[in-house]
Amino acid sequence: MEAMSPLERVLRGIALTLVVVFFMFPIVWIFLMSFQTNETILRIPPSIVFTPTLDNYAALITGKLQTAAGTLDIAFMRNLGNSVFLSVVSVAVALALGVPAAYAFARHKFRGSEDIAFTLLSFRFAPPLLVLLPLTQYFQWLGLSNTYFGLIWVYQLICLPLILWIVRGYFEDISADVEYAYRIAGHSWFSTFRKIALPLAGPGIAAAGLLAFIFAWNNFVFALVLASADKQPVTVGALAFVTASGIQYGQIAAAIVLSITPTLALALYAQRYLVEGLSLGAVKG
Amino acid sequence: MTTLQLKNIVKRYKGQTVLDLSLDVADGERLVLFGPSGAGKTVLLRLVAGVIDPDEGRVLIGGEDMTDVDAEHRGVGMAFQNFALFPHMSAFDNIASALTARRFSKEAIAAGVEKVARLLKIDHVLSHHPKALSNGQKQRTALARALVGSPPLLLLDDPLRNVDAKLRFEMRLELPRLLAAQGATVIYVTQDYKEAMALGDRIAVMFEGQLRQIGTPADIYDTPAELEIARLFGDPTINLLDVVPQRGPDGAFAELSGVRLRLPGFGPEIVGRACVLGVRPENITFTEASAVGAIPVTVEAETPLNEKTVTLTLTARRREILVSRPAGMPGPQAGPAHLAVNSRATLLFDKGSGRLMRPSEPASKRNGEAA
Structure with a gap:
C-alpha cells in the first residue's frame, strides 16, 4: 500500500470505526441484553452498567421459563436442534443435487438447458406465501406436512437455485482446456469432474453452501406453516417468548445469541474459502 | 507412430461451417498446420483428440475409426496453446496425470516423469505448482x-505462442x-511461418476452415497456391504487383x-487478363542502368536485418518493390x-x-509434337 499521511490515517481509522460501530452495535446490544433481567433491560434511562446474570441462558437450556404468571415450558434447545438438522441436511441435499446439475448446465449446452436453469432460478422470484397455500394442501394430501422430509424438500426451493447458479458460474470460469487436457491424459469424464472440476470450483462450492445454509437457517415462513411445535426451527420457536405476561426480552436476546452462533462460526471458518473463491479468476494458465 | 486420416470432416458452430476438409498424415510424419487465427487449426486438433465431435466425416487413427471413441481411449498426447495446466497440482502431478490413468x-510413474522432466530441463521444479513456474517452465511442463x-x-x-522470443528460438x-x-506422428499448429518451415516435414495451409495447400516447406515457399499463402510465407514479404x-x-x-x-512458359491464354506478379525480394538484384531489362527505381529506405539487408524502392508509378541482398554486399x-528481376523465379x-497460374509450356510443347 502507498504511504499515507498521518492525517489520512487518522481519518481512515475514524471512518472504519464508525462503520464497525454502526454494524456491530445491535449485536453487541443484544449480547449485553442476554445477561440482564427484563427489569434492567426496560429501566429508563437505559444503562450499560448492570449485574450480569446467566438466568436467561439457564432458562433456555433447561426449557423452564419463569414468568410472572408461573413456569412455562419452552422447547428452545429442541428448536435449535431442529434448525441445525434442517439446515445441514437441506444444504447437503442441495449440494448433492445442485453441484452435478451446475456442472451439467455449465459444460453441456443442450436443447432447453437455459430454460430449465432459469425455471429453477425462478423459484426464488415467487413470494413464498404464494407457493405456501397450494403446497400445504398437497403436503397434507401426501402426508408430508409436519415431517422433516417434507420440510427439507421445501427448503430445496431456497437452497437448490442458489447453489446451482453460484456454482455454475464457478464451473464456467474453469477453462475447458484444463478439463480437456485431463480427458486426453486418459481419464474418464467422471474422474475429470471429481479430480479437476470439483477441486477448482471448491471455494465457490463452499461459498454457495454457506450462503444456502444461512438462507435455510433464517427461513421463517415455510417452517411456520408446515411444521408443528416439535419440528420447528428457532426462527419460529422464538415466537414462544411472546407470552401472556409480556415479552421476555432477556430470553429473546439469549436465544438470538445462541442461534446466530452456528452461522457466525461457520462464516468465520469458511472465510478463507470465501476469499479464495473471490480470487479464483487468478488460476488461469 | 501411427497414421491419421480425416475423411470429409465438417464441423459447424451456430450454423456456420468452421471446418470442412480431408487430411492424411503418414506414419511418423511431422505435419505443421499453418494458418491465421480463426482458420480452424485448433478445432481440427480437438476433433482429432476427441474432445469435440465432428458433424460429418470420420477420424481414423492408425486405420481404426475413432470418430465415436471418447478422448481418454484415443491414446493421443496434446499440448495446449494456453498450457492448460492443472492449477491445483504440482508440476510432477501434472505430468504424471498422463500415466496415472x-x-x-x-515407481514406474515417478521414473517416467523424472525422465521426461530431465529431457525438458524442468526436473528441479517438479514440486512447484503452476503458479510458481515461469512461462517457459509452464510450457515445458505442458509439453x-x-x-x-x-x-x-x-x-x-x-x-x-505464449513464450518469449529467446525461449521460442x-x-x-x-x-x-x-x-x-519420441518417434511419434506429430501435428504441430503454428501461426509463425518460420516455425512451420523449421519443424514440418509437410505444411498444411488452412484458411477459413479449409485446406488450401499441402506440401513440403520448399513447395509452399516456391510455389504457393494462392496469393494469401504467398503473402504469409517469407520475411520480408513477397512483392506483389498488378x-x-x-x-x-x-x-x-x-x-x-x-x-x-518475360513470363517464361506463359502463352497467349493469359494476355489481357488481370494478374498479380509475385517476386520474392531475394530474387531481385540491383544492376547497371545499361543492363537488359533493368527497371528504373528510386531507393527509399534500407533496413539491415542481420544476415540480410532489405531495401525499399519505388517505381516511376510509385509502386513499392522490396529488394533483399545478403548483408555485407554493397548496394545503393x-x-x-536499377533492378533486375530473375524471371524464372516469378509467380x-x-x-x-488469387490462385497461382501454372505455365502452360508442357501443354504447348505437346501441341507442337502433335503438329
Missing part, C-alpha cells in the same frame, strides 16, 4: 505432460530433436515501368537505381481468384 506402479505417455500421435497446439532448435527421439500480360514475340510479358519482363543507399496469380 493407466494404473502404472508408483512434458503430452510426451510422458509416449503417445503414437502427438498434437501440439502452438506450444511456443531455443525451443525451435530443440523441438525437432525431441520429437524425432500486371496485365501482353503478347510478345517469344511468349507473354508483363510491363514494369516501361520495361518488358539513395537516389535512382503469376490470377487477380480475381
